[in-house]
Amino acid sequence: MSEHTLNFILWCANLIISLLAAPLLPGIINKVKAFYAGRKGPRVLQLYYDLAKLMKKSSVYSTSRGLIFELAPWGSLATVLLMLLLLPAACLASPLAFPGDMILFVYLAGCGRMLTVLAAMETASAFEGMGASRECQFSMLAEGVMLAVLAALVLLTRNFTLSGALTSLTPAGWFSGGTAILFLAAALYIVMLCENCRVPVDDPETHLELTMIHEAMILDNSGPELAAIHYSAALKLWVFGVFLATLLLPDLAAGSWLEFVIFYALIFGMAVSIGVIESVMARYRFLKVPQLLAGALAVALLGIVLIAIFGGGFVK
Amino acid sequence: MxxxxxxxxxxxxxxxxxxxxxxxxxxxxxxxxxxxxxxxxxxxxxxxxxxxxxxxxxxxxxxxxxxxxxxxxxxxxxxxxxxxxxxxxxxxxxxxxxxNHPWLKPIRFENSDKPGVTDYFTMQGNAVHEVAVGPVHAGVIEPGHFRFQCMGEDVYNLEIELGYQHRGVEKMLVDSPAKLRNHLVETTAGDSSIAYALAYDGVISALAETPRPDLTERARILRTLALELERIANHVGDIGALAGDVAFLTTSAYCGRIRGDFLNMTAQLCGNRFGRNYVTYDGVEFDLPNHKLAAFRDWFERTVEDFKNAWLIMSDDPGALDRFEGTGTVPNEVMREIGAVGVAARAAGVDLDVRRDLTGIGVYDKLVWKCALKKSGDVIARAKTRRLEIRESIRMVRALLTWLESSNSPVSNNATAPEQFKADSLAVCAVEAWRGEVACAVFTGKAGNMERCKLVDPSFHNWFALALALRGEQISNFPICNKSFNLSYCGHDL
Known part of the structure; x- marks a missing residue:
């Protein structure tokens, strides 16, 4: 078997693992939080049970909803799946990669959000309208940070494909460009918290409609559509985990098992770190969230400055 | 005159x-x-x-x-x-x-089948939107309807409509046989059972035709102990709820458990976590015998330590404090003007505490304690006022437990509750419940019967303060403002 075929098989295997393992991440976060609260907490596999339960149910629709409300959950699941397809597995570039796909990556996230927001507006509920408005406001700022991180990556690696840019860093490159990469990872981490509605931006646990962002937009969803929403939320977290992990992971030896171990450890480590953050931090007031994202943008721009000063040639 | x-x-x-x-x-x-x-x-x-x-x-x-x-x-x-x-x-x-009342509307919809169906204050304009919350809420709480007039995230006006819990307690009290009244009064606001029982007991003893002999020392100590335990438990729960609303996990989780411990101490006193049926006309129903005091005190001290830690985690956290500071401010003059009471008023520097301002309830005049007072009138002030009150109550409980050791009297004075009262009289009794002043007033008729029983919950004074706290506030801050007041729906609705 040629190396090319093997890599393709490994990449596909990772894709299947991603689809199956993504619902573990919320389970891990909740276990960590339960540990801090001195509780037993729900099972790590709880989301799987919830998804199975929801798939068996039928959906309830309000009279004001239209077609978008019914289709949006599946549409936004599709956008997250497409985002996953553009990402590398550990240090194996995606076979679907093409130059400029990083822009597609950002706007796939935007499309998914647009669908959710439109569906929320269709319910004509005050809560969902507020949630939609907040979602747009914060993700607009997060998108800028995301684009700055991608620009820095291109500057560092001279590679215009997303998975190319994420996989082309060598261990030697890590030593020269490592500081910049840490800056980019920090900025991306904050974007991840915002995009995935985690504390301190949003609180996925809250029952208070007036403070919700993402949860407010899905108050009217039920049954399989709600399952699709929960599943795509978990998958989106996985997507950002892959992004962060591959950003931090230098190419040791393509396809080696050690690389995959570190890769998965980083993804699950991110889930643990989210759990820790949610346990020790209070949520910000909404007026502070733009400041947080502006801070993330500043960090990403610092990364760009570092790369511009010290250059980014150390890639394969 | x-x-x-x-x-x-x-x-x-x-x-x-x-x-x-x-x-x-x-x-x-x-x-x-x-x-x-x-x-x-x-x-x-x-x-x-x-x-x-x-x-x-x-x-x-x-x-x-x-x-x-x-x-x-x-x-x-x-x-x-x-x-x-x-x-x-x-x-x-x-x-x-x-x-010429400026806003004459029913407050409980007693005479209507449809509570909350009424005209609301509204704002006009393209960017204005109205948010209606409740009466069915997402959490397991009581029903109440909140109507916000907003522009973006800013609240311009909040109107609160209550009455969903109206069950006619005052009328039931008048119509009920004397023995049932105690129970009815205690369930007016279940989280303030002891305070309500004491207020009602104060009124009944005042109206008795043959004056009640003085309560025994032990009975007075135990009544005070129960009232302070009620205060500590609820304040701890409120601080935990505030932490929960800003997603501050640890304090929220610990306080939930610690509140349960303090409630269980009340259960140790009388077998019921909310102190139902503990206060009786002749004193209290059960004694806390001296041989059980040491274990009780150990349990109390351990729980107090846990609470101190839970509070410290939150009061050291800049993120949590940032949410509370300057949020939901009601200034001192406004609190005075609208006649707010209790924790909410004291947090704005209104120096009122029935335990100090009136005599007749408990043994507060013999205890060393300070009235908790804060100035800023925002959420953090209300949280800190609760913290201060917990501290003073802890001191009181310690003193009361020591006092109990040296007191040998029985818990009952063997008086029997009167069925008939002094004719054409009025008696009033106010008790500082954990939210603020609970007042009970009874008017008697010509035949010495109870003609009217008026209950005034602290929430009755304070709901309007919550509406004012939201003016100019972010709508997303409503939950923490609401929790910082933690007013009673059933106590208001009667």
């Missing part, structure tokens, strides 16, 4: 309460409230007369006065904003119309 002064838990003949002409009544009332620092405890129409019972903290007594009113009278709210809610209650409950 001046108002009649009388003490807490004391009865007065209705004939002795001065009946002033309306202008005189209004001026005296204005003078007492605006200049003499008195506050309205009970304000209602009974038998064609408008009665006002004020609490005078300087003289440690109540002041009562009356004026004759017909089917209507000129509303006093325009001069005395503190009676705003009372006059709406009079309009609904007594069929007397306060003319």
């Amino acid at each position: 001046d108002f009649l002064s009388f003490k807490n838990c004391e009865s007065v003949a209705l004939a002795n309460i001065p009946v002033l002409d309306f202008a005189d009544f209004r001026d005296t009332l204005k003078d007492l409230i605006n200049c003499k620092n008195c506050r309205v405890s009970v304000f209602t129409v009974h038998g064609g007369k408008l009665y006002a019972v004020l609490l005078d903290p300087a003289k440690h007594c109540f002041k009562a006065g009356a004026t004759a009113v017909g089917a209507s009278y000129p509303a006093l709210t325009n001069d005395i904003p503190g009676v705003h809610w009372f006059e709406r209650e009079i309009f609904e409950q007594c069929n007397v119309i306060p003319e």
Whole structure:
């Protein structure tokens, strides 16, 4: 078997693992939080049970909803799946990669959000309208940070494909460009918290409609559509985990098992770190969230400055 | 003519309460409230007369006065904003119309099948939107309807409609056999059972034809202990709930458990976590025998340590403090003007505490404690006022447990509760419950029967303060403002 075929098989295997393992991440976060609260907490596999339960149910629709409300959950699941397809597995570039796909990556996230927001507006509920408005406001700022991180990556690696840019860093490159990469990872981490509605931006646990962002937009969803929403939320977290992990992971030896171990450890480590953050931090007031994202943008721009000063040639 | 002064838990003949002409009544009332620092405890129409019972903290007594009113009278709210809610209650409950009242609507929808269906204050404009929350809420809480007028995230006005919990407690009390009344009173607001039982007990003992012999020392100590445990448990729960609303996990989780521990201590006293049936006419139902005191004290001290840690985690966290500081501010003048009571008022520097301002309930005059007071009137001030009150209550509980060791009296004085009362009298009793002043007033008829029982929950005074706290506030801050007040729906709705 040629190396090319093997890599393709490994990449596909990772894709299947991603689809199956993504619902573990919320389970891990909740276990960590339960540990801090001195509780037993729900099972790590709880989301799987919830998804199975929801798939068996039928959906309830309000009279004001239209077609978008019914289709949006599946549409936004599709956008997250497409985002996953553009990402590398550990240090194996995606076979679907093409130059400029990083822009597609950002706007796939935007499309998914647009669908959710439109569906929320269709319910004509005050809560969902507020949630939609907040979602747009914060993700607009997060998108800028995301684009700055991608620009820095291109500057560092001279590679215009997303998975190319994420996989082309060598261990030697890590030593020269490592500081910049840490800056980019920090900025991306904050974007991840915002995009995935985690504390301190949003609180996925809250029952208070007036403070919700993402949860407010899905108050009217039920049954399989709600399952699709929960599943795509978990998958989106996985997507950002892959992004962060591959950003931090230098190419040791393509396809080696050690690389995959570190890769998965980083993804699950991110889930643990989210759990820790949610346990020790209070949520910000909404007026502070733009400041947080502006801070993330500043960090990403610092990364760009570092790369511009010290250059980014150390890639394969 | 001046108002009649009388003490807490004391009865007065209705004939002795001065009946002033309306202008005189209004001026005296204005003078007492605006200049003499008195506050309205009970304000209602009974038998064609408008009665006002004020609490005078300087003289440690109540002041009562009356004026004759017909089917209507000129509303006093325009001069005395503190009676705003009372006059709406009079309009609904007594069929007397306060003319020119600025916002005359029912408060409980007693006479309607559809609570909350009414005209609301609205704003006009393209960017204005209205948010209606409740009466069914996402959490397991009581029903209430909140109508926000917003522009973007900013709240311009909040109108609160209650009444979903109205079950006619006051009427049931009058109609019930004497033995059932205790239970009814305790369930007026289940989280303040002890306070309500004490207030009712104060009124009944004052109205008894044969005066009740003094309660035994042990009974008075145990009643105070139960009231303070109730206070600690609820304040701890509130601090945890505040932490929960800003997603501050640890304090929220710990306080939930610690509140349970304090409730279980009340259960240790009497077998019920909320202290139901603990307060009896002759004292208290059960003793806390001396051989159990050491274990009780150990348990108490351990729980207190846990609470201190839970509070420290949050009070050291800049993120949590940032959410609370400057949020939901109601300044001192406003709190005074609207006649707010309890924790919410003290957090804005209104120095009122029935435990200190009146005598007759518990053994507070023999204990060393300070009235908790904060100035800023925001969410953090209300949280810190609770923290301070918990600290003072802990000191009191320690002193009471030590006192119990040396007290050998029984817990009962063997008095039996009266079925008949002094004729044509009024008795008022106020107790500082954990939210603030709980007042119970009973009017008796010619035959010595209970003709009217008026209950005033601290929430009745304070709901309007919550509405004011939201003016100009972010709508996303409503939950923490609401939790920082933590007012009772059932106590208001009766």
